[in-house]
Amino acid sequence: MASRPEGRPARREAVPGGDGRREGASVTALDARPVRSASRAGGAPPKPSAWRSRLAKLDLKASPYAFVAPFFVVFLVFGAYPLVYTLWVSLHDWGLASGTRKWAGFGNYSYLFGDDQFWHALVNTVGIFALSTVPQLLLALLLANTLNRRMRGATVFRIAVVAPLITSMAAVAIVFGQLFDTDFGFVNWLLHSHVDWHANRAWSWTAISVMVDWRWTGYNALIFLAAMQAIPKDLYEAAAIDGASRTRQFWQITVPLLRPTILFTVVISTIGGLQLFTEPVLFGSGTSNKMDGGATHQFQTLTMYMYDSAFGHDRYGYGAAVAWALFLLIIAFSLLNFAFVRRAGGTR
Amino acid sequence: MMRGNRLRAVAVLAAAGVLAAACGGGGDSKSDKKIQLTVDVFGEFGYEGLYQQFEQSHPGVTVRQRKVSSLDDYKPRLQQWIATGSGAGDVVALEEGILPTYMQQRTKFVNLFDYGARSMQGDFLPWKWQLGLSPDGSQLVGLGTDVGPLAMCYRKDLFKKAGLPTDRDQVGKLWPTWDQFFATGQRFQGKVSGTKWLDGPTAVLRATVLQNAGAGPGYSYFDKSNNLVFDTNPAVKQAFDTALKFEQNKMTADMSIFTPPWQTALKRDTFATVPCPSWMLGGIKQFSGDFGKDRWDVATTPGGSGYWGGSWLAVPKQSKHAKDAAELAKFLTGAQGQVGAFKAKDTFPSNVKAEQDPAVSGALNDYFGNAPTGKIFGQLVASVKPVYLGPKNEDVRQAVENVLIAVGQGKVKPEDAWGKAVDAAKKAAR
Numbered sequence: 167m168a169s170r171p172e173g174r175p176a177r178r179e180a181v182p183g184g185d186g187r188r189e190g191a192s193v194t195a196l197d198a199r200p201v202r203s204a205s206r207a208g209g210a211p212p213k214p215s216a217w218r219s220r221l222a223k224l225d226l227k228a229s230p231y232a233f234v235a236p237f238f239v240v241f242l243v244f245g246a247y248p249l250v251y252t253l254w255v256s257l258h259d260w261g262l263a264s265g266t267r268k269w270a271g272f273g274n275y276s277y278l279f280g281d282d283q284f285w286h287a288l289v290n291t292v293g294i295f296a297l298s299t300v301p302q303l304l305l306a307l308l309l310a311n312t313l314n315r316r317m318r319g320a321t322v323f324r325i326a327v328v329a330p331l332i333t334s335m336a337a338v339a340i341v342f343g344q345l346f347d348t349d350f351g352f353v354n355w356l357l358h359s360h361v362d363w364h365a366n367r368a369w370s371w372t373a374i375s376v377m378v379d380w381r382w383t384g385y386n387a388l389i390f391l392a393a394m395q396a397i398p399k400d401l402y403e404a405a406a407i408d409g410a411s412r413t414r415q416f417w418q419i420t421v422p423l424l425r426p427t428i429l430f431t432v433v434i435s436t437i438g439g440l441q442l443f444t445e446p447v448l449f450g451s452g453t454s455n456k457m458d459g460g461a462t463h464q465f466q467t468l469t470m471y472m473y474d475s476a477f478g479h480d481r482y483g484y485g486a487a488v489a490w491a492l493f494l495l496i497i498a499f500s501l502l503n504f505a506f507v508r509r510a511g512g513t514r
Numbered sequence: 515m516m517r518g519n520r521l522r523a524v525a526v527l528a529a530a531g532v533l534a535a536a537c538g539g540g541g542d543s544k545s546d547k548k549i550q551l552t553v554d555v556f557g558e559f560g561y562e563g564l565y566q567q568f569e570q571s572h573p574g575v576t577v578r579q580r581k582v583s584s585l586d587d588y589k590p591r592l593q594q595w596i597a598t599g600s601g602a603g604d605v606v607a608l609e610e611g612i613l614p615t616y617m618q619q620r621t622k623f624v625n626l627f628d629y630g631a632r633s634m635q636g637d638f639l640p641w642k643w644q645l646g647l648s649p650d651g652s653q654l655v656g657l658g659t660d661v662g663p664l665a666m667c668y669r670k671d672l673f674k675k676a677g678l679p680t681d682r683d684q685v686g687k688l689w690p691t692w693d694q695f696f697a698t699g700q701r702f703q704g705k706v707s708g709t710k711w712l713d714g715p716t717a718v719l720r721a722t723v724l725q726n727a728g729a730g731p732g733y734s735y736f737d738k739s740n741n742l743v744f745d746t747n748p749a750v751k752q753a754f755d756t757a758l759k760f761e762q763n764k765m766t767a768d769m770s771i772f773t774p775p776w777q778t779a780l781k782r783d784t785f786a787t788v789p790c791p792s793w794m795l796g797g798i799k800q801f802s803g804d805f806g807k808d809r810w811d812v813a814t815t816p817g818g819s820g821y822w823g824g825s826w827l828a829v830p831k832q833s834k835h836a837k838d839a840a841e842l843a844k845f846l847t848g849a850q851g852q853v854g855a856f857k858a859k860d861t862f863p864s865n866v867k868a869e870q871d872p873a874v875s876g877a878l879n880d881y882f883g884n885a886p887t888g889k890i891f892g893q894l895v896a897s898v899k900p901v902y903l904g905p906k907n908e909d910v911r912q913a914v915e916n917v918l919i920a921v922g923q924g925k926v927k928p929e930d931a932w933g934k935a936v937d938a939a940k941k942a943a944r
Contacts, residue, residue, distance in 0.1 A: 262593035263612065264905060265619030283941070343774045350778055365923035453919075454716065454770040455912050456586065461919035462926070477590040479909050479942065480615060 249493070256486035263480045274487035284488065286463055287471040288495070290371070294446070294467065295439035298375035303431060306383050307424075310390035311416055324391065327384030338377070339448035346373045346449075364452055367464040374465055377445040382438070386431050393427040394420060425507075432507050436500045440492065443469040468492050547574040549835050551842055554580050554603035556588035559659065559825075560858030561846060567854075568845050575838055585609055595830070596622050602830040604839035605846075608656050609825045611908035613645065616828070617655060618905050624829045626654040629840035637849060641900030642864040646826045649738070656826025657847040660861035662791030663895035664721050664820030667798060670883070671809045672786045676705035682885060686814040692722060692756050695816040699765050702786060710785045712766040713776060715757045715918040717789030720911070721820035722753035728819070728899030735911070735939065736904025744910060744939040751932070754914070758931055761921040768922040777801040789815065791822040792862035792891050799881045811883045812890060819897040824864060862891050869895070906943045913938035 256275070259268040278284050313324055330338075345352045346363040353373075354361055363373045397420065405415050421428075446465050450456045457474035459466025466474075468488065476485025555561065565577040580603060582588045589612060595602035596616070608616055616623070631654050635643055638658055646656035666689075670680045678698065679685055689695035699711030712718065726749035727734040734750055737743045744750055760766050767785045769776040771794070779785060780802040788798065790812055798810055827843040829836055845851050852868035855861045856877075863869050869892050877888035904910075917935040920926040926934055 261615075262597040263589075263615040263619075265597070265622065340774065344778075347775060347778070349775075349784075362923065365920075365925060452770065452773040452775050454773075454915065458912070458916060461916040461923060464925075477593065479906075480593075481944075 252486045252489050255483055256490050258483040259481075260483035260486075261480040262477070262482050270483060274484045275491075277484070278487050278491060283463060283466075283471060284468075284491070287459075287466050287468045290367075290459065290463075290465055291440055291442060291467040291469075294371045294374050294378070294442060294465070295436070297371050298378040299432075299435045299439050301375075302379045302383050303386060303428070303435065305379065306386035306431070307390055307421070307428075309383065309387040310394055311420060313387065313391050314394045324388065327387050329384070330381045331385055333381075335444060335448060338381070339451055342373070342377050342449065343451060364449070364460060365464070367462075370449065370460060370465040374442075374446050374449050377449065378439075378442065381445070382435075386435070389431055390424060390427060393424050397423050429504060429507050432503050433500050436503050437496055440496050440499060441469050442467045443473070446470060468495075549574065549838060550576045550578055551605065551835060551839055552578050552580060552603035553842070554582075554588075554592070554606045556582045556585045556607065556609070558859040558861070559607065560855035560861055561851075563858060564846060564851050564854045567850075568842055572838070572841070575842075577842065585611075595832075599832050602832055604833040604835055605827050605829055605843050607659070607825045608828050610645070610823060610903075613656060613826055614903045614905045614907055617648065620648055620653055620655045622831055623655050624831055624833070624836045624840065625652075626657060626829065626840055626843065627652075629837060629844070631657060631840070631844055634844065634848070637865050637867050639864050639866060639895065639898070641898060642824070644900050645903070646828075656828040657843050658864035659825045659827055659847055659852070660793075660823075660855065661864040661895055661898075662793055662821050662823035663862060663891040663898070664717070664815045664822050665790045665792075665812050665887075665890055665894060666815045667788045667790035667794065667810055667812050667882070669783075669786045669809050670811050672706055672709060672783060673702075676702045676786075678702065680811070682811050682813045682883075685811070689816040690818070692718070692816045696756075696759060696763075696765070699760070699787075700763070703765060706783075706786070709783045710765060710767040711787060712760060713771065713779070713785045713788045714766050714769045715761050715922065716770065716915045717822065718760055719753055719757035719915060719918060720822055721789060721815060721817060722756045723750060724820055724898070724901050725817040726750070726753050727901045732900065733902040733904075735907055736902070736943070738902050740904045740906075742904075742906075742910070742939060742943040744914075744943070745936045754918075754932060754935060757918055758921065758928060761918050761931075762928040764922070766922060768919055770919075772797060781805045789820075789822070792887070793823060793860065795879060795882060795887065796860050807881065808883065810881065812879070812885045812887065814890065814894065819894055819899075821895065821898050862895065864895075904943075909942040910939045913942040 257270060257272070259266060259270045259273070261267075309327065313320065313327070317323070344350070348354065348360065348362045348364070351363070353363070361369050363369050401419050401423075402415055405419060410418065446459055446467050447456050447470060449465060450459055453460060455474070455478065457466070457470045457478050459470050469492070472485050472488040472492065475481045475488060553561065553565075559581075561579065565579065569576055582591065588607075592602065592606060592612075595606075596619070599622075634657070639661065642658035642661060646658060647654055666686075668685060673680050673685070678701070679688065688698050702711055703709070723734045727747075730749045731737075731747065733743070734747065735742065735744050737747075761768075767779060769779060769785075771788075780798060788794065790798070795812065798806065802810060827847055829839040829843055833839045846855075847865060849863075849865050849867035849871065852861075852863035852865040853871045853873050856863055856868065856874050863874060868874055869888075875888045875892055877886070878884045879887045914935045917926060917931055917938055920934075921928055921931050
């Protein structure tokens with residue numbers, strides 16, 4: 167049984183983990199093959215005009231590139247160019263409002279290394295990320311497992327889990343603002359406590375994590391659910407006959423088969439989590455500058471600091487430097503998490 | 515226009531979608547002049563009716579307004595327009611916090627002196643006029659719109675409970691100075707438990723800094739050559755200590771205006787006084803609603819004067835119709851325009867002629883017990899002295915206010931507060 171699960175997901179998981187890379191690869195493979203076989207069949211025996219054969223050759227060589235070109239063109243315009251431009255901006259003392267623009271070399275970066283507020287924001291970001299993502303993915307997994315069962319009104323529930331995603335953020339801000347209000351808040355009333363959710367660093371992270379999880383758990387659950395439905399039923403039947411309990415089936419069949427999907431969600435959550443912006447900004451709507459993340463920056467994330475530097479405090483160049491630092495951090499964290507989850511799954 | 519609006523529009527993050535149109539409109543002004551002017555504002559300027567008047571007196575000109583509800587959304591947008599040299603309206607509003615920054619690149623704006631604005635100088639409050647002027651006095655970048663003269667709103671019913679006078683003249687006599695305001699607050703909190711004296715520390719700092727600087731050196735956080743003098747200017751230190759005293763003694767509810775907690779608190783007995791720039795009256799009326807009817811009144815502010823908020827109108831050089839745009843800016847900031855705006859949205863005029871208009875000077879506010887707000891604010895605004903603000907003034911102010919709030923939250927010890935504030939100011943001024 168151990169070997170079969172390994173083989174299956176590679177074929178099946180293309181659906182849930184349908185990221186661009188994988189699909190792009192399969193498209194080129196599909197395109198190239200018929201062309202190659204056609205040229206092999208038609209190219210050798212008769213010799214039509216030289217023009218036609220040149221055209222065919224060109225077709226053979228160029229059309230795959232033409233087919234993959236749209237992605238790369240779009241990527242160049244909307245991905246690579248802004249990236250390089252941001253790098254260029256980050257090498258300047260640049261203010262959009264004041265109109266200053268001076269070459270600064272790596273001045274912004276050397277300031278960044280000694281900037282307490284940057285590191286403070288990094289700790290906040292990683293803290294909120296850890297606090298929100300771990301329970302979120304576990305919860306999503308359980309939720310997906312529940313939704314995967316035979317139940318009445320399954321479609322309704324499946325749609326309902328992504329409802330938070332389409333809820334107006336303004337409404338979210340108001341509702342959560344009231345839930346986590348110190349004096350009149352529902353949560354404090356429920357817990358018979360008097361926690362100042364905004365002033366205290368750890369509690370503010372907790373509150374923001376709740377907001378994040380409320381919004382994104384359903385989304386991840388839906389991805390897990392799609393992957394779960396690709397797991398063949400006979401595995402469970404066989405396990406049931408062998409006497410495996412529901413829980414055991416979940417941990418021994420479902421989770422291992424979902425590994426590629428879990429990897430995908432972990433990477434996506436890392437990218438999203440380190441760029442966390444909307445929730446803490448909304449959570450900070452009780453402060454005079456929403457981008458501050460509280461009076462002592464207790465819940466200011468890196469993206470908030472980036473935005474506040476670039477647009478709030480007119481340090482466009484420094485904001486760009488923060489953006490680049492964030493970019494590198496996300497790559498590092500994604501690789502780290504990828505390796506970690508793969509290792510953790512591999513030992514099973 | 516008014517600082518409050520950007521705070522009020524907390525929920526607006528998602529709704530940033532007003533902008534759809536390109537700049538300018540119509541072609542170059544030919545013989546059969548037919549042009550469209552675009553005005554970029556945020557919050558409520560109360561100009562809608564005035565555009566029609568302008569269109570009637572200027573045939574061939576149509577005026578279109580692009581309004582963004584919060585200053586937070588307006589700021590980055592304006593930055594991009596000015597930086598890239600396209601997209602800005604023919605007339606743009608510059609709030610008091612961003613005006614000093616744009617003063618640094620005043621070459622991006624037309625000199626309103628070239629369009630006959632010099633003759634309006636006598637109509638404006640001198641300090642308001644001066645802030646819109648380049649330091650050497652050669653270029654007029656912005657014409658003043660509204661100002662926010664600072665009064666003090668208070669809860670009559672809670673004052674009565676504490677055995678304090680409730681009549682607005684007598685209440686004003688309770689606190690000629692901030693020390694007396696503090697003492698009154700302690701008396702109040704001794705009598706009424708569960709209610710703080712003030713809503714938050716920020717207005718106290720803001721008002722005292724301006725009062726001290728106006729009476730003293732004429733500048734606050736930055737000297738007139740834009741050097742940070744936060745830690746050496748006695749006007750600042752004294753103001754900071756005054757504000758800190760309120761925080762230290764737990765006499766504020768540590769709230770920021772127009773935020774959801776503040777809005778909720780206005781429907782309860784959370785605090786007894788709110789420093790009230792003219793535009794704040796509308797906010798209190800809106801959020802205190804029926805609960806606050808006959809409970810609020812308005813008296814003079816300790817220290818005698820102060821202002822909070824206000825804007826200027828400027829014409830970016832990129833405008834294709836600079837002449838007509840300047841005409842429009844002059845019209846909107848002229849006496850007629852400012853009276854119209856006051857009638858529409860209670861924005862208090864910076865134009866002295868408009869202030870003297872009976873529609874303004876005789877205005878009574880029925881929500882605040884028929885207080886003669888036109889008279890109260892007119893007197894307050896007359897005693898404001900000009901204070902120079904550096905381009906990074908807002909950044910420093912925000913950073914320092916954060917330290918005060920952190921003291922109230924128990925995150926910064928009062929004895930460390932000044933040191934922290936100096937550090938924060940230095941970082942913000944970088």
